[in-house]
Each structure stands twice: as structure tokens, then as C-alpha cells.
Amino acid sequence: xxxxxxLNNTLAGxxxxxxxxxxxxxxxxxxxxxxxxxxxxxxxxFMAVGAYGYAIxxxxxxxxxxxxxxxxxxxxxxxxxxxxxxxxxxxxxYLAIVTIAAAEILRLLFLTTAFxxxxxxxxxxxxxxxSGGFAEANPFPVGDYGWGPWTYNEQTLWMLVFGxxxxxxxxxxxxxxxxxxxxxxxxxxxxxxxxxxALGKNVFAYKMQALIIGGVFGAxxxxxxxxxxxxxxxxxxxxxxxxxxxxxxxGGAATIFGPVLGSIIFWVLQAFLTxxxxxxxxxxxxxxxxxxxxxxxxxxxxxxxxxxxxxxPQGIFGxxxxxxxxx
Amino acid sequence: xxxxxxxxKSTGLHIGVAAPGVKKVDPILVIDSVKKSFGGLTxxxxxxxxxxxxxxxxxxxxxxxxxxxxxxxxxxxxxxDTGAWSFEGKQLAGxxxxxVAKMGQVRTFQLTKALSLLTVLENMKLGAKNQTGEKLLNxxxxxxxxxxxxxxxxxxxxxxxxxxxxAKKDDFAAxxxxxxxxxxxxxxxxxxxxxxxxxxxxxxxxxxALTQSLLEHVxxxxxxxxxxxxxxxxxxxxxxxxxxxxxxxxxxxxxxxxPDTVMKEQAVIDAYLGAHQDTDLGVVTGRIKVISxxxx
Numbered sequence: 001x002x003x004x005x006x007l008n009n010t011l012a013g014x015x016x017x018x019x020x021x022x023x024x025x026x027x028x029x030x031x032x033x034x035x036x037x038x039x040x041x042x043x044x045x046f047m048a049v050g051a052y053g054y055a056i057x058x059x060x061x062x063x064x065x066x067x068x069x070x071x072x073x074x075x076x077x078x079x080x081x082x083x084x085x086x087x088x089x090x091x092x093x094y095l096a097i098v099t100i101a102a103a104e105i106l107r108l109l110f111l112t113t114a115f116x117x118x119x120x121x122x123x124x125x126x127x128x129x130x131s132g133g134f135a136e137a138n139p140f141p142v143g144d145y146g147w148g149p150w151t152y153n154e155q156t157l158w159m160l161v162f163g164x165x166x167x168x169x170x171x172x173x174x175x176x177x178x179x180x181x182x183x184x185x186x187x188x189x190x191x192x193x194x195x196x197x198a199l200g201k202n203v204f205a206y207k208m209q210a211l212i213i214g215g216v217f218g219a220x221x222x223x224x225x226x227x228x229x230x231x232x233x234x235x236x237x238x239x240x241x242x243x244x245x246x247x248x249x250x251g252g253a254a255t256i257f258g259p260v261l262g263s264i265i266f267w268v269l270q271a272f273l274t275x276x277x278x279x280x281x282x283x284x285x286x287x288x289x290x291x292x293x294x295x296x297x298x299x300x301x302x303x304x305x306x307x308x309x310x311x312x313p314q315g316i317f318g319x320x321x322x323x324x325x326x327x
Numbered sequence: 328x329x330x331x332x333x334x335x336k337s338t339g340l341h342i343g344v345a346a347p348g349v350k351k352v353d354p355i356l357v358i359d360s361v362k363k364s365f366g367g368l369t370x371x372x373x374x375x376x377x378x379x380x381x382x383x384x385x386x387x388x389x390x391x392x393x394x395x396x397x398x399x400x401x402x403x404x405x406x407x408d409t410g411a412w413s414f415e416g417k418q419l420a421g422x423x424x425x426x427v428a429k430m431g432q433v434r435t436f437q438l439t440k441a442l443s444l445l446t447v448l449e450n451m452k453l454g455a456k457n458q459t460g461e462k463l464l465n466x467x468x469x470x471x472x473x474x475x476x477x478x479x480x481x482x483x484x485x486x487x488x489x490x491x492x493x494a495k496k497d498d499f500a501a502x503x504x505x506x507x508x509x510x511x512x513x514x515x516x517x518x519x520x521x522x523x524x525x526x527x528x529x530x531x532x533x534x535x536a537l538t539q540s541l542l543e544h545v546x547x548x549x550x551x552x553x554x555x556x557x558x559x560x561x562x563x564x565x566x567x568x569x570x571x572x573x574x575x576x577x578x579x580x581x582x583x584x585x586p587d588t589v590m591k592e593q594a595v596i597d598a599y600l601g602a603h604q605d606t607d608l609g610v611v612t613g614r615i616k617v618i619s620x621x622x623x
Contacts, residue, residue, distance in 0.1 A: 176467050181452070181460030181476060188442045188453050195440035195512075198402065199454050199519055200428035201461070209463050254444075 006275040011149040013271030014264065017156070017228035020163030021047075021221045023263035026247045027170055028217030034253030035178055036210035037190030039096035042083070043218045043244050045103025048236035049076045050219025051226040052110060055125040058132035060118050065132035069223050076219030079106075080212040088207045104238065111233040124232030134227060156228075163224040167260070170217050175256045177213070186210050187254075246305045252315025261317065269304075273297035337549075337570040338585065340379040345584035348375040355380040355523055355554050356401070356432075361410030363393075363400055363578075370396040371407070372578040378523075383545065383555040385569035385586070387562075393578040394558045395437055398527055402434045403427040414523065429456060431522035437531060437558075441508040443501035447492055450500050450511055451483035452476070454518030483518060490514045490544065506537040513544060524548055526557035530564055542568055566590065 013019070025047050032040040053072030057063045063071065079102075087098045110119045119125070129135045138158040145157050152160065177183050185206055188196045193203045225235070243266070251262020274297060280286040281293035288296065308315070342350040354377035363371040371393040378384050386394050399405035401412060403424035411420045414432050428434075442450050458479070459465050460472025487493040490510045495503065500511060509529060516524060529541060545568055548555050559565055565572060565586060572589045574582040582595050589595060 173467070177463075180466035180469070181458045181472055182463055182466035184445070184449055184453050185461055187445055187449075191442035191444055192440045194404070195436070195442060196453070197404075197424045198428055198434050198436070198440075199515070200425050200433070200456055201453075202425050 002279065006272070006279060008149045009275045010268060010272040013268050015150060015160060016267075017159040017163050017224060019264055019267050020160070020167050021225035021228075022244060022247065022267060023221075023260045024163075024167055024170055024224060025218045025221035026244050026251070026259040026263045027167075027174060028214040028221065029244055029248045030253060030255070030259040031174060031210055031214035031217060033248065034255070034259075035183065035190060036186045036207060036214070037092060038088075038207065038211055038214070039092045040099045040211070040214065041096050041238075041241055041245075042099030042101075042103030043214075044236040044238065044240040045099070045106045046076050046079065046215045046218030047222030047225065047240070048103070048106055048110060048233070049079045050222030051231045051236070052119065052125070052222075053219070054132075054223050054226055055128045055231045056118055058128040059125060063132070065129070065134035065137065068128070068132055072223050073216050073219050076215045077212050080215035081208070084208050084211045088204055088211065100238065100241070103236070103241065107233050107236050110236075119233075120231075122233065124230045124234075126230040128231075129227060159224075159228045162227060166220050166224055170220060171256060171260060173213075174217075178256065182206075243301070246301060246308075249305065249308050249313075249315055252318030254319075255315065255317045258315050258317035262315065265316075270297060270301070273300060336585075337379075337382040340382055340571055341584075345588065347580040347583055349377070349583060351377040351379040353380045354378060356412065356414050356556070358401070358412040359410060361397070361400060361407050361412060363396060363405065363407045369578050371400060373397065373410075373580055376573065376580055378554065378556055379571055380554050381549065381552065382570040383549050383557070383568055384571045384573060385565045386556060386558045386573050386575060387560070387565055388575035388581075391577075392575040394575055395527060396578075397575070398434060398525060398558065401427075402432065402525065428519065431520070432525065433516045433519045433521040433523070434525040435509075435512045435516055435527055435529065437527040439505065439508040439512050441500035441503065441511055444499055446497050447487065447500055447503070447511060448480065448483060448496040450515050451487060451518055452479050454515040455479045455482070456519050479518075486514045486517055489547075491540070504534070506533040506541075509533055509541065510537070510544070513541075517548075521553060523554045523556065526555065528558050528560065530559060530561045538564075562590070 025043050028046065029040060029043050032038040032043075050072040053075035054065075054068040057068035057071040058065060083095075083098055083102050087095045109115070111122060113121045115121075135155065135158075138154060140154040140157050142154050145152050145154070178187075185196060185201050188201075189203055189206055193207075197203045222236070229235075244263075247263040247266040248259050249262070250266055251260070252258030274294065277286065277293040277296050278290040281288050281290050286293055286296075340351055342352060356378035358373055358376040360375070361371060361373045362369065386397070388394055396405065400407045401419070403419070403422055403426070406421070411418060413419060414427070414430060417430065419427060442453065445453070458472065459475055460469075465471045484493060484496070487496060490513070492503075492507060492511060492514065495507070500508065503511060509532075513526070513529065526545070529545065530538060533541060542564060545555060545557070569586045572584060572586045573580055574589065574595050582589055582592060
């Protein structure tokens, strides 16, 4: 077994545009579920809306990269409104069903060949970073940066810096919102929306605002992901939603940094398992083939999720007091 | 205590003979032909009802009489099939619950709704109306709301001291006892500076040790100029603090009047308070008959 490369790959996984993208989407879920109590099982759909909104605006409508990104965010606002208006008046479980269905409908619409000239169907979309000018906007001169496992060329560095800035702004925004009286109302709605309504707060409006803000974070995640890879319908599947949920619960749903750190821990662990399991299989320690070993990590992720929910439901960074009182 | 509260009773609230739907001198809430049915069951069917201003009105009746449903209708938590009602002269039919609360008609719930994972102080601050920082854009700029928030904290602490919850201010509301949660809910409702306070069974599930202070708090509301309307099964509480009693049964108002007169009406006693309300429960069930006979 090549421990050196396993370690190297795992450490490199600590900081990638993908992790930043997933951390952003998890932050959106924290807004939805952790703070506002909205059961959103369609966060992958929000990511898809952001990514496709950006790519289509650039490729089909010829907008510059920044305008395309704004379009992606605007599209997610519209998506949140369409989902929220009929469902936010109902109990939380209904939103869960609607979001999971809406995300699937979106993905299938992007996948169908009916809109192939615009969506690229199963091939997805690519080349928008060049034609939209995102790659050109790179302020870093050609060269290698960093050291050891964290060595990047100027393009990857630009994606990372861009992703980090977006993530930092989103985290700061969430923190500022949740310490304010606005955040107090939203947390109150999570606990009991009738009680908050009886105190004269427009619960529907607050839930809608929370849905939109979390959805925008999700779309920004999709956009950051789109800066580093192609936009492909195969990425925004329901299992991605559940990975994001795992990362959220791992870090702590009702915390600011929990979702970010939870995402990093989750995907670094994934990278580690992806590397070590096939290696273990090859060296005969695991009695399975290399391909089986690669899928074994999903089994382990499932077990991990169950263990977190049972033994540490507040997550790694959650307030322990919270769990004393959960009904 | 009884002599104390007796002296505080408001009288002369009605015009003419006390009967269901009697006119009040100064009504705060006027209800006209409000009807609500669930399937075949008519839960509420009130022809005309006026709630007197500045007094404590009790709404009593057996289980299933429609008291809580009427509460829900009046506060916009449920919509009636037909009917209209006005609060301080403003029509309330079809107005959503949060707007009703904004107008100053605030309610509590039969099953207490403390916001469990918010601290006691946060629960209180949430109650206050017209907070600048509760608007999404303002919330990002603390200099816009910090001052108001500090003022609210002072006000909240004053109320918490009155309700003897000040030592608990940083605890989660979930850690409070059932009775303390009732107190918190009442205190939180007061943060909205209400005109009419509607309490749904404020005594249900409260430790007798807390009863006294709860009664005092309700009486204080009146002293401060608020109108109180409450649903209650505890007849002692009704007799002691209510200025006016409305009796409901099967969705209709069947009697109203001052507590001492209305509760003496034999029909009301028999039908709605139970024919044996003054008898020991053991005698009613016949289980401790021997003891009562021995007493003779």
C-alpha cells in the first residue's frame, strides 16, 4: 500500500473548490433547517439552478461571467418563491416532499434532450468559464503556488480564492443575520410558529426570506462548483442532497461554523476512504474487489450518519444543552 | 385574598338585564353571528356577544363547549363559516392572526408554547412589537437596532422580575417547569403592550403554589388598564377574579352575568358546572360513602 499517496490525496482534499462549494450549500441548509426549521430536501436543486443559471446566461445569452453569476442567484430566488408560496403555509413535512420533488423535476428537465441546445442534456455545459471571462479575470500570474499536497496552478488558485471569498461573505452574512432580532424571530419560528404568530410576526414572510437566503447560498455553492468543473446533471442528484445533510448534521445544524467544518470533515473523510478502501482491497486486507471497495464508502457514510443522529444529534459543534431538551 | 380581590371587582358593566348577548356600557370586542362547524358538528354558534373593556371576563363551560374554538376564531387562528366581529371598532373578520396581535389583541395557548431552545430573555424580547432589527435589511446593521434592543432588555428584565423568572433569564425556556412556562408565556404576551389579553386556561397544570401569584398577575393586568378574557375550568379562580362570566355550552352562549349571580343560577350549575360541583368527589363516585356517613 502506498501510504504516501493516500495521505497526500487526503490532505489535498482539505482545500478544493468542490469542498468550498459543498460548504456553501451546507450553509444554506443550516439557514433552512438549523435556524428556520424548514425541511429542505432539495438543496441539490438550488445548486443546479445556480450552476445552470450561470452557465446558460454565459453560453446562450452571452452575458459576462459576473452577470451570469448574478443571474444564477436570481434564478434561485425565483425557484425559492415558486416552491415557497404554495407550501410555506403548510406544515414542515410538506415542504420536504415538495423540495425533493422540485429538485428532481429540475434535474430531469436539465437532463432531457428536449432542451439540448441550451442545457447540453446529459453532456452538460462547459467552456463558459473561458467565454464568459471568468478564467481571464484571474488576477494571479502563471505559475505554481503553495507547497506539498497544496500545490496549485494559477487557475485552481483563482477558483479557490473566489470560492473562499464567497464562502467567507456567506458565513459572515449568516452570522450577522442570526445574532440580530431577525434571527431571533426565525429561531422562534423553528420552535413554534403559532406562538410567534400570536406575538404579531408575519411568519410566512420570515419563512420565505429564510428560504430565499438559504437557497441563494445553495446557488452560490452551485456557481463555485461550476467554476471548477463542468455543469453536469449527474452531479445534482438526490444523493448529493443527503451528503450535504450528513455534513450539516455532522457539524451541527444550528451553528455558523458547524456546516463549514462539517463539510470539510465529511469530504476529507470521503477522499480518505476513496483512497484507502481500494488499496486495502488490493493488498488483500478487505475481502472484496476494488470496485466494491469504492462503493463500500457509501455504506460507511450511511452508518456514520446514523451514529451521529443517534449519539450526537446536535453535531460536533452544537450546543450540548440543546439536546437535553429535545422532545 | 378573597376579600382583597372582591373589593377590586368592576361592576355596572352591562345595560339592562343580564342575559346572553346583553349590551355592555363600553364593549372592546363585539361579536355578531359567528358560526363555525367541523363537518356535522357545530362547534361555535354565537348570536351576539360583547366583551366589556377594562374588566376581567371569564369564559366557562364544559369540555367541547367551543371556548377554545371561539378563541381561535377571534384571534385569526381559525376562520369561521360566517360572522363578523370587531375589536375597538375595527372589523377583524378575515384578518390574519399576526395582524390581530399587532392591533393589541394578544393570546396565550392552552398547551403552553414556550420557544424551547431560545433563552427566557430571548423569548421575552421576541414578544416586543415594531422592532427595527426584525426587518431583514436592518438586521445586518446593528447600529440601527442595538439601542432599541437594549431598551427592550430593560423592559423584559422588569417583567421577568415581576414574574420571578429573572434568575432564569439565560436558561433555555425548555428547562422551565410547566408553571414557569405559563408565567413566561404571560410575561411574553405583556411585552407586546396588549390592549386585550386572552388567556386560554392559564391555570391548567399549574402547581397550586404558583396559583396565587398567577391570580395576582391576572389582577395586575386589569389594574394596568388592560382587558382580560380568559377560559378556565378552575371555578375558584373564576369566582375570585372575574368581573363578568360568560357560560358557553354546545357552541352557544347560554348565560352571562356577574360571577356571584351567574354561578347561582341552578341551571348553569347543574348543566355546565356539574350537579355535584360543591360535593366531595369521593361522594360523587360513591367510593368513600362510608366516611361521609360516619361524618354524619
